[in-house]
Amino acid sequence: MSVLAIVEQRMAGEVLAAAQQFGSPLIAYSIDLPYTADAYTAAVEELIRKVNPTLVVFGHTYQTRDYAPKLAARFGRVLIGDVIAARPPVFVRQMFQGKFNADVRLVGDGPHFVSVQAGAWRAGSAAAETFSPSSTTSRQMAEPPFREAGRAVDLTAADIIVSVGRGIKEKENIPVVQALAQALGGELAASRPICDAGWLPMDRQVGSSGQTVSPKVYVAVGISGAIQHLVGMKGAKTVVAINKDPDAPIFEVAHYGIVGDLFEVVPALVEEIKKAK
Amino acid sequence: MKIAVAIKQVPLRDSLLRVNGAGTWIEEENLSFEINEPDAYALEEALQLREKHGGEVIVISVGPPRVSQTLREALAKGADRGIHVESSNLDTLGVGHLLATALRAESPDLILTGLQSDDLGYGQTGVVLAELLGLPSSTIIMQVQVINDVQPGKVRVKRELEDGWFQHIEMPLPAVLTIQSGLNKLRYATLMGIKKAKTKEIKLVSASEVPQASAVIEKLYAPEKNKQGQIFDGDAKTAAAKLVEKLRFEARVI
Ligand SMILES: Cc1cc2nc3c(=O)[nH]c(=O)nc-3n(C[C@H](O)[C@H](O)[C@H](O)COP(=O)(O)OP(=O)(O)OC[C@H]3O[C@@H](n4cnc5c(N)ncnc54)[C@H](O)[C@@H]3O)c2cc1C
Numbered sequence: 001m002s003v004l005a006i007v008e009q010r011m012a013g014e015v016l017a018a019a020q021q022f023g024s025p026l027i028a029y030s031i032d033l034p035y036t037a038d039a040y041t042a043a044v045e046e047l048i049r050k051v052n053p054t055l056v057v058f059g060h061t062y063q064t065r066d067y068a069p070k071l072a073a074r075f076g077r078v079l080i081g082d083v084i085a086a087r088p089p090v091f092v093r094q095m096f097q098g099k100f101n102a103d104v105r106l107v108g109d110g111p112h113f114v115s116v117q118a119g120a121w122r123a124g125s126a127a128a129e130t131f132s133p134s135s136t137t138s139r140q141m142a143e144p145p146f147r148e149a150g151r152a153v154d155l156t157a158a159d160i161i162v163s164v165g166r167g168i169k170e171k172e173n174i175p176v177v178q179a180l181a182q183a184l185g186g187e188l189a190a191s192r193p194i195c196d197a198g199w200l201p202m203d204r205q206v207g208s209s210g211q212t213v214s215p216k217v218y219v220a221v222g223i224s225g226a227i228q229h230l231v232g233m234k235g236a237k238t239v240v241a242i243n244k245d246p247d248a249p250i251f252e253v254a255h256y257g258i259v260g261d262l263f264e265v266v267p268a269l270v271e272e273i274k275k276a277k
Numbered sequence: 278m279k280i281a282v283a284i285k286q287v288p289l290r291d292s293l294l295r296v297n298g299a300g301t302w303i304e305e306e307n308l309s310f311e312i313n314e315p316d317a318y319a320l321e322e323a324l325q326l327r328e329k330h331g332g333e334v335i336v337i338s339v340g341p342p343r344v345s346q347t348l349r350e351a352l353a354k355g356a357d358r359g360i361h362v363e364s365s366n367l368d369t370l371g372v373g374h375l376l377a378t379a380l381r382a383e384s385p386d387l388i389l390t391g392l393q394s395d396d397l398g399y400g401q402t403g404v405v406l407a408e409l410l411g412l413p414s415s416t417i418i419m420q421v422q423v424i425n426d427v428q429p430g431k432v433r434v435k436r437e438l439e440d441g442w443f444q445h446i447e448m449p450l451p452a453v454l455t456i457q458s459g460l461n462k463l464r465y466a467t468l469m470g471i472k473k474a475k476t477k478e479i480k481l482v483s484a485s486e487v488p489q490a491s492a493v494i495e496k497l498y499a500p501e502k503n504k505q506g507q508i509f510d511g512d513a514k515t516a517a518a519k520l521v522e523k524l525r526f527e528a529r530v531i
Contacts, residue, residue, distance in 0.1 A: 069401035073408040077491040103496040139413035143445040196459025268517035
């Protein structure tokens with residue numbers, strides 16, 4: 001099947017590697033426009049009508065999430081998003097927050113639309129032609145990207161990180177995990193829901209919308225291992241997981257794990273560390 | 278302002294999930310259900326916008342009969358009325374069409390949804406809905422500021438980007454926004470709210486025709502385990518001691 005890859009700077013090499021596996025001939029374009037959802041939907045629609053591909057492939061970036069479903073709907077299709085493997089016309093994606101995989105089969109004629117998960121394909125060449133649409137209009141007006149002022153904590157420099165997730169249940173329990181961070185001489189970090197709830201400040205969040213860290217040791221306590229968390233800590237040299245659910249996806253990336261109740265395991269760990277020191 | 282919030286009912290967090298007999302979806306019998314988490318934030322945002330700008334909040338859900346419970350809970354939190362489109366269609370485009378048909382008649386000024394569901398996780402419903410209604414949209418929203426709530430309305434939003442970056446976007450109303458968890462503080466239903474909800478309307482709508490799905494779930498299964506890691510058994514103390522030994526002599530951080 002003929003494949004059109006839409007590349008942006010983020011994930012360019014990965015998108016091309018995936019697209020190459022999905023079929024041929026392959027043609028790759030980047031869109032020569034400042035991004036808005038309306039502008040990109042119209043531009044890629046024009047490109048598709050010109051190129052006539054069976055499959056359109058994107059990286060599963062926040063930008064793709066913002067407009068590709070709209071584009072697919074315009075062609076009466078659903079975007080098969082966040083794909084981790086493929087035997088076209090069957091594409092594999094996670095469901096239920098990584099607890100299950102699903103084989104999703106494309107039905108009917110192209111164009112079909114697929115986006116691939118970051119890290120699922122090894123990046124190849126990122127060469128792409130540039131497409132300039134014949135006209136652009138957009139109802140959205142986008143201002144330049146910005147970061148919130150002053151990140152108080154730089155987790156990227158930490159050698160040891162102890163990270164706490166929703167398994168901690170209540171704000172009052174945070175000290176349980178803090179004690180472990182202290183015993184190891186590491187920084188305390190968290191999954192998103194902990195920061196959303198205000199139990200720890202935003203600048204301790206690890207993941208796709210937080211910090212990307214690569215410490216010597218990353219201890220994930222009561223964290224399930226959703227993809228948006230994993231992308232932020234997969235680079236750790238040693239990953240330790242403590243979780244009461246033996247099927248939690250975090251164990252897939254863990255070098256060492258303890259299946260159990262963190263409220264028993266973590267204090268025991270602190271005790272043993274003190275003994276060892 | 279008339280604000281519509283599309284909410285989805287999903288299995289209760291941390292439910293023990295099993296694949297059904299056909300191997301194509303989960304076994305739903307004996308499960309409990311709740312509102313999809315980002316949708317709860319979308320509802321809260323709608324309620325707060327109503328407090329600022331006046332108007333009404335309509336909650337709408339596509340699903341089997343059980344979703345009326347989740348709609349009722351949204352009414353207890355303060356939504357004014359509900360629309361239940363009865364259908365067990367799981368296809369995102371199909372659901373988009375069902376929502377669009379029901380909402381066209383309402384012509385809301387603003388439509389909110391959560392940014393993705395905890396079950397399918399496609400993260401598309403809001404964006405597809407915007408396309409079908411011909412409205413502008415923006416996703417992964419962390420802040421909503423209605424600049425002008427009378428015609429011609431206008432909204433300014435803060436959109437989340439990767440790695441801790443953000444961006445402000447302005448667009449005309451009506452518009453569709455998909456809401457990220459954590460942009461506000463969720464409220465609980467009060468006793469008074471629960472009482473009032475009993476008398477609020479939930480309009481039951483039967484499903485209209487929708488296009489055939491362009492993709493189907495052929496198989497749902499537990500991912501293959503390729504744990505290369507070591508799991509330490511035993512009671513907490515024994516397991517902890519084994520782990521500390523590894524951290525000491527292999528990872529060398531103690
Ligand atoms: C666009 C987008 C961006 C996102 N960005 C991020 C991000 O940057 N960072 C991030 O972390 N998430 C992010 N998320 C959210 C992500 O999808 C997950 O929802 C989140 O990571 C889940 O956090 P958690 O693992 O702490 O909670 P859960 O998934 O609820 O997991 C809790 C875990 O604790 C375990 N547990 C419960 N009780 C105990 C106990 N007593 N002892 C031991 N274990 C226990 C459970 O078995 C479970 O595995 C993002 C999502 C989206 C859609």
